[in-house]
Amino acid sequence: MIGRLCLMIFALGLSWPAAAADKLTVYTVNYPLAYFAERIGGDAAEVVFPAPQGQDPAFWEPSPEVIAAFQQADIILLNGAGYARWVEKASLPRSRTVETSKLFADRFIPADTVVHTHADGSEHSHGGFAAITWLDFSLAAMQAEAVATAMIKARPDQADAFSSRLTELQDDLAELDNQASKIAYSAVNQDIAMIASHPVYQYFARAYGLTIDSLVWEPEDTPSEKQWIDFDAFRAGAERAVMLWEATPSQAAAQGLADRGGVGTVFDPAGNRGEGDFLERMRANLDDFAAATTFE
Amino acid sequence: MIEIRDLAFAYPAGGFQLRIPAFDLAEGERLAVVGPSGSGKTTLLDLISGIRLPSAGSLRVDGEEVSLMSDAARRAFRLRRIGFVFQDFELLDYLTIQENILYPYRISNALKLDVATRARARALAEAAGIGKQFGRHPNALSRGERQRAAICRSLITAPRLVLADEATGALDPDNKLRVLDLLFERVAAEGAALLAVTHDTELLQRFDRVVDFRDYRIGAEP
Amino acid sequence: MSTLYLAWAHIVWHRWRSAVLVAAIALVLAVPATIERLLTASEERLAARAEATPLLVGARGSRLDLVMNALYFSEDRPDPLSMAEVEAIWDSGLAEAIPLHLRFQAEAAPVVGTTLDYLSFRGLKTGEGRVFATLGEAVLGAGVARRLGLGPGDSLTSAPSNLFDLAGVYPLKMTVVGVLEPSGTQDDDAVFVDIKTAWVIAGIGHGHDDVVAEDGEPGAAPRASAAIRQYQEITPENVESFHFHGDLAAYPVSAILAVPPDARAAMILRGRYLDAELGTQAVVPDRVISELLGRIFQIKRSLDAAVGLVALAALVGVGLAVFLSLQLRQREMRTAFRLGCRRSMIARLVLAEIALLLSMAGVLAAGIVLAAGSLADQAAGWLIGAA
Numbered sequence: 042m043i044g045r046l047c048l049m050i051f052a053l054g055l056s057w058p059a060a061a062a063d064k065l066t067v068y069t070v071n072y073p074l075a076y077f078a079e080r081i082g083g084d085a086a087e088v089v090f091p092a093p094q095g096q097d098p099a100f101w102e103p104s105p106e107v108i109a110a111f112q113q114a115d116i117i118l119l120n121g122a123g124y125a126r127w128v129e130k131a132s133l134p135r136s137r138t139v140e141t142s143k144l145f146a147d148r149f150i151p152a153d154t155v156v157h158t159h160a161d162g163s164e165h166s167h168g169g170f171a172a173i174t175w176l177d178f179s180l181a182a183m184q185a186e187a188v189a190t191a192m193i194k195a196r197p198d199q200a201d202a203f204s205s206r207l208t209e210l211q212d213d214l215a216e217l218d219n220q221a222s223k224i225a226y227s228a229v230n231q232d233i234a235m236i237a238s239h240p241v242y243q244y245f246a247r248a249y250g251l252t253i254d255s256l257v258w259e260p261e262d263t264p265s266e267k268q269w270i271d272f273d274a275f276r277a278g279a280e281r282a283v284m285l286w287e288a289t290p291s292q293a294a295a296q297g298l299a300d301r302g303g304v305g306t307v308f309d310p311a312g313n314r315g316e317g318d319f320l321e322r323m324r325a326n327l328d329d330f331a332a333a334t335t336f337e
Numbered sequence: 338m339i340e341i342r343d344l345a346f347a348y349p350a351g352g353f354q355l356r357i358p359a360f361d362l363a364e365g366e367r368l369a370v371v372g373p374s375g376s377g378k379t380t381l382l383d384l385i386s387g388i389r390l391p392s393a394g395s396l397r398v399d400g401e402e403v404s405l406m407s408d409a410a411r412r413a414f415r416l417r418r419i420g421f422v423f424q425d426f427e428l429l430d431y432l433t434i435q436e437n438i439l440y441p442y443r444i445s446n447a448l449k450l451d452v453a454t455r456a457r458a459r460a461l462a463e464a465a466g467i468g469k470q471f472g473r474h475p476n477a478l479s480r481g482e483r484q485r486a487a488i489c490r491s492l493i494t495a496p497r498l499v500l501a502d503e504a505t506g507a508l509d510p511d512n513k514l515r516v517l518d519l520l521f522e523r524v525a526a527e528g529a530a531l532l533a534v535t536h537d538t539e540l541l542q543r544f545d546r547v548v549d550f551r552d553y554r555i556g557a558e559p
Numbered sequence: 560m561s562t563l564y565l566a567w568a569h570i571v572w573h574r575w576r577s578a579v580l581v582a583a584i585a586l587v588l589a590v591p592a593t594i595e596r597l598l599t600a601s602e603e604r605l606a607a608r609a610e611a612t613p614l615l616v617g618a619r620g621s622r623l624d625l626v627m628n629a630l631y632f633s634e635d636r637p638d639p640l641s642m643a644e645v646e647a648i649w650d651s652g653l654a655e656a657i658p659l660h661l662r663f664q665a666e667a668a669p670v671v672g673t674t675l676d677y678l679s680f681r682g683l684k685t686g687e688g689r690v691f692a693t694l695g696e697a698v699l700g701a702g703v704a705r706r707l708g709l710g711p712g713d714s715l716t717s718a719p720s721n722l723f724d725l726a727g728v729y730p731l732k733m734t735v736v737g738v739l740e741p742s743g744t745q746d747d748d749a750v751f752v753d754i755k756t757a758w759v760i761a762g763i764g765h766g767h768d769d770v771v772a773e774d775g776e777p778g779a780a781p782r783a784s785a786a787i788r789q790y791q792e793i794t795p796e797n798v799e800s801f802h803f804h805g806d807l808a809a810y811p812v813s814a815i816l817a818v819p820p821d822a823r824a825a826m827i828l829r830g831r832y833l834d835a836e837l838g839t840q841a842v843v844p845d846r847v848i849s850e851l852l853g854r855i856f857q858i859k860r861s862l863d864a865a866v867g868l869v870a871l872a873a874l875v876g877v878g879l880a881v882f883l884s885l886q887l888r889q890r891e892m893r894t895a896f897r898l899g900c901r902r903s904m905i906a907r908l909v910l911a912e913i914a915l916l917l918s919m920a921g922v923l924a925a926g927i928v929l930a931a932g933s934l935a936d937q938a939a940g941w942l943i944g945a946a
């Protein structure tokens with residue numbers, strides 16, 4: 042009897058890889074899309090986001106082997122808006138590649154450009170777009186929908202499950218959207234200069250009616266005098282200054298900010314994996330941001 | 338060997354006629370038939386070999402009445418019992434001397450070519466003095482050698498009778514005698530009879546008997 | 560009776576005459592058979608590929624040029640259309656759209672700029688190495704790899720399309736990363752690259768020595784170094800500096816393979832290209848090739864008639880040879896008859912000789928046809944390429 046049971050368990054164990062092989066393999070270029078795919082796909086999807094932790098996936102260059110793995114995936118999720126420059130030079134099968142921001146391509150925010158001159162004297166610019174689209178949570182919801190659409194196309198038999206999980210995810214994103222709107226509303230009515238350490242909050246700012254000026258500071262560095270002059274220029278005499286760090290700043294930077302009466306808050310764009318899932322990290326961002334913009 | 342009685346022959350087209358009241362050739366006899374052209378000498382050879390049939394009378398060769406045989410039997414009879422030597426040798430230039438000698442065996446199913454026959458062909462060639470030319474083609478041989486080869490061919494089937502139609506007519510005087518010597522010698526060695534048509538009078542004294550064919554001719558040969 | 564022996568002796572004795580006869584008869588037999596075979600092989604290859612390609616979208620113009628270029632990589636150059644058309648087809652949801660950029664050659668093989676979807680669509684798998692992953696990488700058809708003796712890790716260089724085309728077409732040294740399994744189609748004789756690599760060869764995309772990569776200080780436009788050079792090789796070190804100007808949607812495409820999921824989608828898609836005002840057209844390759852084959856078939860019928868006449872002439876020639884042979888061998892016939900064989904013997908000898916000659920000619924002709932057959936695929940490819 043026990044022998045038979047063992048045999049059965051063994052047989053089940055053997056059949057497991059077969060079931061796993063039927064899973065949708067989904068490769069993504071950033072963590073938010075990986076999170077969406079995991080939420081929507083559930084057990085039906087094997088989601089791979091191969092950028093190593095601690096690197097910004099927007100600037101990461103995968104090896105040919107990793108690109109080959111992308112090429113084999115059932116679904117390849119791109120962020121669009123020029124996010125992850127390697128995509129432009131890589132060969133990905135168009136039939137399995139989904140540009141999740143395609144539906145709102147007309148709403149991309151132009152970024153600062155690089156201009157260079159060719160040997161023949163003609164100038165041209167590398168026009169580009171700000172790419173951290175998901176910090177506008179309504180856009181994130183559209184990207185999630187694009188993920189779900191691709192999954193449904195690949196596995197029509199599981200359309201219902203994907204759809205219902207999409208709805209749950211979109212509910213969560215709507216809640217974030219709502220929360221962000223409320224916080225921004227109260228912040229906007231105060232004389233606060235909002236300054237970002239890097240230009241990553243364009244979509245967040247536009248979505249929630251905020252004005253956020255961007256420096257190009259590395260949070261772990263100690264800002265120079267020159268950089269503080271830039272900071273002061275952006276502050277332009279506002280009563281209060283709130284600095285959005287994309288990562289925990291160095292002691293010196295935090296101290297310098299405090300010395301100027303500024304308030305710092307870490308707003309993690311969550312492009313890569315970190316502690317906690319996307320939702321938790323965004324909630325923490327918003328809570329911290331609310332605290333930083335609330336003055337007695 | 339040959340026994341002709343009251344034989345009459347006429348070409349279907351008319352004109353030439355031949356009548357032979359009596360004509361005999363004994364076993365092993367060497368007979369020369371002479372006569373001017375058109376006297377019917379060649380017609381006689383054709384009648385004896387069964388190529389032409391008499392319109393009347395009896396013609397027995399080796400004891401058999403030629404006109405009573407079927408076509409196939411006459412061909413087989415010709416092949417086995419009669420050897421032919423022609424004025425122009427009639428060797429085939431695409432065959433070697435060996436194959437020319439064996440030619441009768443190649444053209445009929447009535448004869449079987451075996452090892453013994455091949456050996457006999459070689460022996461005949463050696464005896465005729467053309468052993469060295471055995472593997473050559475006729476165009477590499479002199480006229481005398483060619484006629485020797487033709488004599489070997491006429492004897493390959495061990496015939497009872499050899500018919501020679503102006504066999505020396507195309508040869509120079511020296512060769513004439515030597516070829517005739519060979520013919521006599523070989524025919525005697527095989528124990529065959531020889532009937533030679535010729536108009537070469539100097540050779541006649543060497544035959545056992547001479548028949549002047551003028552006596553039989555009526556009308557003109559076509 | 561040794562009819563065959565004597566016939567053979569006669570053939571050998573007249574060996575030169577026999578050889579000429581055998582060769583002539585063999586040619587009369589082999590030439591039409593070979594032409595037939597070549598045409599059939601070409602037709603099959605043309606038709607098989609056309610049937611396997613549901614729809615082709617290209618610039619308005621010669622439909623045949625479009626099909627020959629896109630399906631058989633011929634050197635016909637249909638007008639280009641833009642990458643936007645590819646996106647439009649994808650967005651319509653009516654078909655998968657596979658762009659093809661055919662303009663360049665490398666070591667006398669066409670360089671096919673496309674996407675990975677092309678390889679999946681044609682069922683092409685790598686026998687060695689992997690598919691192209693990034694700019695400058697090439698995958699070789701089995702035939703090209705064999706001909707050039709190249710494999711993964713080797714490189715090959717594109718040739719400028721035109722010696723006088725000095726305006727930006729720089730040879731590009733490409734890295735071979737894979738070799739496809741043989742498919743028995745034109746794909747065996749092509750070099751496959753990402754369409755973006757083809758654009759780099761075309762000089763539309765290019766690299767710079769060192770672009771200032773910083774995203775820019777506030778208010779100040781970042782500058783690029785003036786030292787710009789056109790790369791001839793894309794390496795992991797410089798790949799980052801390669802970029803494409805402007806909107807990729809405006810980039811050129813020779814033709815688009817459209818793969819609709821069903822007949823209905825195909826109908827709708829074709830309907831969209833009916834408007835003569837549009838600069839584009841959709842063609843069904845099978846129909847274009849059927850028309851072409853129809854024309855080839857007509858030509859072939861005239862050819863068949865000509866071949867029939869030649870065969871007839873050859874037959875008359877052989878008849879004459881038989882007649883002359885019988886005439887020449889009258890004497891032999893007479894002698895043989897006198898010696899005691901049938902009168903028909905020489906006729907039988909001549910017939911045996913003809914049978915032998917014909918057999919030899921037949922064997923020779925079969926040899927020629929077989930030899931030509933082993934070249935048929937190549938020749939068919941050549942015929943198609945030259946069409």
